[in-house]
Amino acid sequence: MELPPPSIDQLSKLAASNLPPSQLFEILSRYETDARLLLAGNDDPQLLSLFYSTFFFVHLLTEQVPEARALSQRLPEALRHQDPYLQSCLTLLRAIWQNRHDQIYQILRNLPWSEGLQPLVQRYESFFQDQSLIAVSTSYEALRLPTAATYLGLDSTAAEQGDPAVIKKFTDCGWKWDAEAKLLYPTPIVLQSIDERPLNGIHDAMKLLGNRRN
Known part of the structure; x- marks a missing residue:
């Protein structure tokens, strides 16, 4: 089935949906090629931020923590260092990797998350x-x-x-x-x-x- 083009609206709808994590992972895996094309075209950083942060949480929901770590290595350098939501993802990943339950809940509840990502943050908590x-x-x-x-x-x-x-x-x-x-x-x-x-x-x-x- 052909997917609609990736957009902030489309990704927000996916994040707010009740689709099983495995289905979300399949969809976003197909979108990653489009994300790289957007990056090559120096396109919308807000869209790229929402894509990568959404894909990050779907990795967590499918219990793929090592793969989430690999995804973090594929982040565009500019976004990795400048985007507050991806910074929050990296901070959360460190806490999960260290098995710090107290920090994980604090990060999920207190660090900045984009509006479109909020349903997935709550779902992951x-x-x-x-x-x-x-x-x-x-x-x-x-x-x-x-x-x-x-x-x-x-x-x-x-x-x-x-x-x-x-x-x-x-x-x-x-x-x-x-x-x-x-x-x-x-x-x-x-x-x-x-x-x-x-x-x-x-x-x-x-x-x-x-x-x-x-």
């Missing part, structure tokens, strides 16, 4: 929460509430204080809370494929986790 929830649920037999909160980008101060609202986010999905020991006991969750991951964030993941107990 939800995906990363789901991914972290799955990893924690299968890696720990027990953990402290502040530790669990850090993995999911929840309020660390509230977690330190044993906030019932934070505890409830975990007990709602079937985890056990030992108030005396102040420990959470996770229930494992395993999903079969990337495109089956919930799109609506931690609440959907927790619902699924709770359902797995039945």
